[in-house]
Amino acid sequence: MNKSFLMKAAWKVIKGKDWAQKILRIRYLDGFGNAKPNIAAFSIWIGLKQEVPDLVRDSYFYIGTGDLAFSASFVERYPDIVHDILILPIGLDNDVRFLKHSLKGEVSTALAFHEHCHNFPKVSWGSWIWERYVPIRRSITCWRILHHRLLTLDNLIRRGLIMPSYCYICRQDSESIDHIFWTCDGVREIYTTFLIWLNVEYLLDCVDIHSFFVCAWNMNFSSQITSYWKAGIMTLVWKICQDRNKVVFENASFHGLSVLKFIKVYFKEMGENFTKLGHVSSAWQDYVITRNIGVRSRAASPPDMVNVYWWPPSGDWIKVNTDCSALGASGPIAAGGVYRDNWSHVRGCFHVKDGQGFMFEAELLAVITSVSIAHSRGWLKLWVEADSSYVVKLLVTKSEDVPWRFIALWKRTILLLSEFQL
Template identity: 60%
Template sequence: MLDCLDIHTMLAAAWNTDFSPLVRSYWKAGVINFIWKIWDCRNQVTFNEASFHPKLILGFLKVVFKEMDSNFPKLGRSHNSWQDYLVLRRIGVAMRAFAPPLMIEVHWWPPAGQWIKVNTDGSALGKPGSIAAGGVFRDNWGAVRGCYHYKGGSGFTFEAELFAIMHAVRIANFRGWHWLWIEADSSYVVQLLHSRSLNVPWRFLPLWKQTLNWLSNFRLQISHIFREGNSVADIMANHARIEGWWPFAIEDIKIAVSLDMATHSRVRLKN
């Protein structure tokens, strides 16, 4: 019969194995249920004069593994290895290997002709927390026409994203940039702009209505970009210095602007 030291050793070994997540789940469950079933069989033999055969334990473990199999994907994935295949095949479980990550090439493109492109982003230091908005305006050469950073009190990330868009439109209207291409990494604000919805937080509703009124005089393009291609706006949204508007590229964003123009692309990994 196993003593406590043996059981502790087995449990420690089960928790320190270097298996794939899927095999590790079955291994841990197998060790725990194996120990419990031996104890149960011992009690049945001792107190109920039952017979014992190792097949009882094997049959019990098969039932446990079958029930676990129905709870996938909580158990994790297997490695693409011969070892995993042999282990899982032995216990009657199919391999569920990690799919290779999908690489998406993310491009930042300058606008054409007289269009001005603004990339916007928002940040929130908490849920809720202090929110801030940032954005960068560029022309068809990729040259920075201006950038901004403004704080907006306390709120959530989606409010910061909305705050950034409203400032972008306000600045563009004041500057006379009425051929405007707005690009953001927030699907929320992109959808709001496309739909002209008034379903926004009430404290932003007056300025949002004014924003939509300004946009009625614009030639407008709207696009979503993954955050990997929106780094200049992200830098401005997280700008730690004073808030305001700069009619040039501040030092913090010069490298990111150069990378946008040098490569036009970054890679996004999507599992």
């Protein structure tokens, strides 16, 4: 958290306009925004200095009138680059530095925290064990098992406790997480029955509990079966842990049949208390699985039929229909559009890609491109159809509240719109 606040403060020093920020920038940064070497610094700057290189590397300039971007030394050293930049269509504002990872181009505390946390290792089952229909304590137990944080006898011995290690369930082998929850003979019988219910008994070939969870995460069931599959695995593991503790601390007996009965009772409670557990597919295997686990199958509702009409423009107007795609959030974005006249004849079409982004950025890109092409063709009576209410609002209000990397293009689009009849 401290690094997040330092990153935000360093960004203010790099581009801030307050007198204190300007003094720090002149004192400790060169003309390119890099930290000056061998400068006697006060205590705060020592922390800020660590964040400056990454911010400078990950930031871009929005080229405007050139008031900030070109120093005399830069122009003298790179005249060709300056010439190539100056012939580009630029904005009417001053140059502004933006952070490329931010939609608005600014550093917030949340963004800074995310930047410092993104190096944490990610596991495939990370989001799989947390579900609304699974009690949190069962998910936490699975998390502790998969991270080897459960206090089994081998972990206690590793922490310095002197005690014999043997399995309280089978009383044959030494106790470990993989033994208690996967290789123990008493536990294997439970897994065998449970996996037969789900028709995936081949998962018994997994070598340990971690590989079993990875394989379970990759299973491709229908949405309803997936809900019971996740809940069943986490309930099974949690119940084994609870019954093992009763054997250790209460001198109880371990019975695999009680674990299986507990799972079926919980499946019944899930069906009664949660209405949005998905539906089964039309495959007969899904109906066999629901019968095995003792729940009612829920078939998908038939799709609603909706009439869709396309209205041609009137007179000499041109209508452009846009469509966009984004592979993930964020992911590669693309946009396209088709121009038609009042006779429904195709007058032109376009397709454009623009790297990584969100869906609303793809919609914005489609409108910018369609307006630019229409202006170049002289189609000044233009009817634009877009799926995004955000983009429609921008067109109506002429707002400049857009992601930073589209600011120059959007300002140019607003200027072009003054010549259109929309």
